[in-house]
Amino acid sequence: xxxxxxxxxxxxxxxxxxxxxxxxxxxxxxxxxxxxxxxxxxxxxxxxxxxxxxxxxxxxxxxxxxxxxxxxxxxxxxxxxxxxxxxxxxxxxxxxxxxxxxxxxxxxxxxxxxxxxxxxxxxxxxxxxxxxxxxxxxxxx
Numbered sequence: 001x002x003x004x005x006x007x008x009x010x011x012x013x014x015x016x017x018x019x020x021x022x023x024x025x026x027x028x029x030x031x032x033x034x035x036x037x038x039x040x041x042x043x044x045x046x047x048x049x050x051x052x053x054x055x056x057x058x059x060x061x062x063x064x065x066x067x068x069x070x071x072x073x074x075x076x077x078x079x080x081x082x083x084x085x086x087x088x089x090x091x092x093x094x095x096x097x098x099x100x101x102x103x104x105x106x107x108x109x110x111x112x113x114x115x116x117x118x119x120x121x122x123x124x125x126x127x128x129x130x131x132x133x134x135x136x137x138x139x140x141x
Contacts, residue, residue: 001136003069004078006062008132011125014054019122022047023115031111040111044118081135089128096120 001009022043031040063070074082100117108116 002078003062003066003072004074004081005133005136007059008129008136010055010058010062011129012133014051014058015122015126015129017054018047018051019118023119023122026111026115035110035114037111077139081132081139084135085128085131088131089124092127093120093124096123 031037104113
């Protein structure tokens with residue numbers, strides 16, 4: 001497994017472990033207080049910090065295990081996989097942000113819009129990382 005594929009897997013796992021519980025909580029127990037709800041903001045802050053720590057520790061671990069791979073520049077295959085994944089994810093990002101910024105202000109408010117925007121960003125990152133993993137898996141077959 002290539003170094004960049006490992007990083008994509010790390011990001012997928014970190015997203016699932018951190019944002020999965022956050023969005024489950026947001027769906028099962030939506031905030032009842034208006035913005036800014038500092039307790040819910042604290043939950044999001046803990047989620048974001050946990051995600052950051054997992055990514056940081058994982059990257060340091062992978063860099064320590066294979067420093068030469070971590071320093072190697074991206075080759076043509078890496079760049080092509082990255083380009084395809086970003087291009088596809090960009091369309092989902094635009095659709096989600098149009099929904100959140102143009103449509104939802106007329107039908108929802110507060111935490112619904114905030115969580116929809118966060119879900120869009122997380123969903124786009126999951127799609128991008130998933131496509132990176134898929135790109136490496138396909139190139140190995």
